[in-house]
Amino acid sequence: MSDAMTMAFAQAGALALDGAESAAPAISNRNPGANPMASAAEVRREDWNRLFPGAAENWDYFTACERAAPQGFTPSAMAAYDGGRLVAAAPLFRLTYRLDMSLQGPLRPVGDWFNRFVPKLVNLPILGMGSPLTEECPIGVLPDLDAADRGRALETLLAGMASHAKATGASILALKDVTDADVQWAHDTLVRAGFTRVATLPVATLHLPFKSEQEYLASLSSSMRKDIKRKLKSLADVKVEIRDSIEGIEDEVVALFEETKARRKADYDAFDDVPPGYFREVMSSLGGRARIMLTRVGGVLASFNIFFEEQDRIIDKYIGMRYPLAREHNIYFITWMMMVRRCIEKGIPWLQMGQTTYCQKVRMGCKLKRSWVYFKHLNPLINAGFRFAGPRMAFDRMDPDLVELGADAPYLEA
Numbered sequence: 001m002s003d004a005m006t007m008a009f010a011q012a013g014a015l016a017l018d019g020a021e022s023a024a025p026a027i028s029n030r031n032p033g034a035n036p037m038a039s040a041a042e043v044r045r046e047d048w049n050r051l052f053p054g055a056a057e058n059w060d061y062f063t064a065c066e067r068a069a070p071q072g073f074t075p076s077a078m079a080a081y082d083g084g085r086l087v088a089a090a091p092l093f094r095l096t097y098r099l100d101m102s103l104q105g106p107l108r109p110v111g112d113w114f115n116r117f118v119p120k121l122v123n124l125p126i127l128g129m130g131s132p133l134t135e136e137c138p139i140g141v142l143p144d145l146d147a148a149d150r151g152r153a154l155e156t157l158l159a160g161m162a163s164h165a166k167a168t169g170a171s172i173l174a175l176k177d178v179t180d181a182d183v184q185w186a187h188d189t190l191v192r193a194g195f196t197r198v199a200t201l202p203v204a205t206l207h208l209p210f211k212s213e214q215e216y217l218a219s220l221s222s223s224m225r226k227d228i229k230r231k232l233k234s235l236a237d238v239k240v241e242i243r244d245s246i247e248g249i250e251d252e253v254v255a256l257f258e259e260t261k262a263r264r265k266a267d268y269d270a271f272d273d274v275p276p277g278y279f280r281e282v283m284s285s286l287g288g289r290a291r292i293m294l295t296r297v298g299g300v301l302a303s304f305n306i307f308f309e310e311q312d313r314i315i316d317k318y319i320g321m322r323y324p325l326a327r328e329h330n331i332y333f334i335t336w337m338m339m340v341r342r343c344i345e346k347g348i349p350w351l352q353m354g355q356t357t358y359c360q361k362v363r364m365g366c367k368l369k370r371s372w373v374y375f376k377h378l379n380p381l382i383n384a385g386f387r388f389a390g391p392r393m394a395f396d397r398m399d400p401d402l403v404e405l406g407a408d409a410p411y412l413e414a
Contacts, residue, residue: 033080034160036167039066040077040091047086051140056289056308056315062091064285065133068277072096073132078164080156088153089140090129092161094170097126127165129157130176132271133278135203135315135355136371137178139186151189158193165378174375176200180414183372195374196387200395202368202402204361205412206351208343216340216365224363228337231330238334239296242342246283246292252301253279253292256320263323264356274318279306293338295331303331307339313350314343336364358401358409367410 040048040062048059066075073093080088130137141153161173177200178186190197210216217225246253254276261272283290286308293305302325308315316339321331343351353361358368375390377383396402402409 034088034156034163035079035081036092036160036164037077037079039063039075040089041066043077043079043086043089048089048140051086051089051142052138053143054311055138056286056310057134057136057138060285060287061282061308062131062138064281065091065131065278068275068281069093070132070273070275072273075131078129078157078160080153080160087142087145088157090138090157091131092164093128093131094168095126095128095132096123097172124172125170126172126174127161127168127170128174128176129161132176133274135177135352137175137182139175139178139182147185150185154186154189155193158190162378171379171382172375172377174373176373177371178374180370180372180412184414190374193376194380194383195376196383196390197372197374198390198394199397200371200373201355201399202358202370202396202409202411203355204353204358204366205369206340206353206361206364206366207349208340208351209349210344213337213341213344216344220365221363228333228364231333232337234330235334237297238302238329238331240334240338241294241296242291243294244283244288244291246279249294249301249304250276250280253304253320256301256304256322257318258320259323260320279318282306293335295335297325297329297331300325302326302329303335305335305339309346309348312348313352314339314348315352316354319354332360356401358399359404362405362410367412369412370414 037043040059043059045059048062049055052058062075062077069075073095076092076094078090078092079086129139139154139157141150145153158173165171165173173195175190175195178197187197208216210219217228220228257274257279261274264272283292283306289308289310291307291309293307294301295303301322303319303321305319306317308317319335321327326332339351343349353366358366362368373395375386377386
């Protein structure tokens with residue numbers, strides 16, 4: 001790393017610890033330090049993708065998400081350059097955020113009361129790193145940086161975020177869905193910068209080191225194995241198709257997604273929203289990396305699964321089902337097994353199955369990958385209160401399935 005870049009990172013790290021009073025450099029200068037950008041599209045595609053090698057959720061994905069951003073979200077990006085070389089970047093979003101959003105069940109009416117009568121207490125402007133349309137915080141850093149420079153790169157991004165937040169009137173900084181893998185190298189830097197963390201919804205993940213479908217079934221309990229085999233008898237009445245376009249079925253896809261979302265046990269407000277245009281934009285932008293699995297019964301579309309393929313992982317991104325047709329023909333189990341078959345046939349060892357219906361997914365072999373939200377208020381006094389109250393509103397404590405699993409929830413090791 002150049003001496004100029006090391007100095008810039010050190011200066012940026014000091015700003016992150018002190019609250020980042022000075023403004024970030026202008027984007028046109030491409031100076032060492034963090035540059036706020038209106039869009040990830042302002043970064044060259046090949047430069048951005050170099051920070052996320054092999055990821056399906058790449059430059060194409062984030063620019064597609066910007067074109068179909070959920071209501072209330074304003075997407076942008078942050079990038080750090082060493083001269084003309086991009087060394088770190090991440091998508092950002094701005095949102096007026098309900099602090100009580102993690103409250104579910106009997107506590108939710110309390111939050112709704114505050115939101116109705118004293119909205120300023122629970123609705124605050126936030127600048128977040130990540131995306132409402134990802135399950136993992138995409139912190140992009142050049143892969144060849146050593147541990148020290150990796151930390152400095154993150155400090156640079158955090159300093160740029162703090163400056164940009166002050167310039168745009170946001171009072172809270174957050175990193176959404178930081179994985180345990182990134183916690184290993186990023187946690188100390190975030191703590192030094194004044195961030196507190198709280199557990200958020202884990203990601204159900206299925207490890208498939210199997211040579212055949214039968215080996216996978218043998219890894220399950222006897223009762224689950226028998227149940228799946230019984231339900232797969234419905235496959236005789238179901239037509240399964242995999243394609244890379246939603247042309248001609250876009251309206252049906254949107255309708256099935258909304259129908260399925262309405263049946264969820266928990267509601268996470270703005271972060272549950274997927275705009276209708278998302279499916280079209282992503283399918284057309286990612287090409288062969290984005291696929292859709294369709295099931296039909298008697299010519300009627302019963303379900304869809306949009307999934308992304310990487311070398312070592314398939315991300316089962318969004319699902320939609322038509323009720324009661326899907327239930328009558330065991331479509332959920334059929335599509336699950338179709339995804340398992342695809343992974344095994346292609347030698348892909350991991351199947352990522354999302355952040356809902358944990359009890360069922362655990363019974364079918366999934367383990368849970370921990371995720372964290374890191375957050376801080378730019379006012380030091382208020383941030384002290386955040387340190388105390390924040391962990392008591394953890395998302396994973398409010399999800400009904402996670403509560404039911406309790407201490408038996410099988411988490412992956414970091």
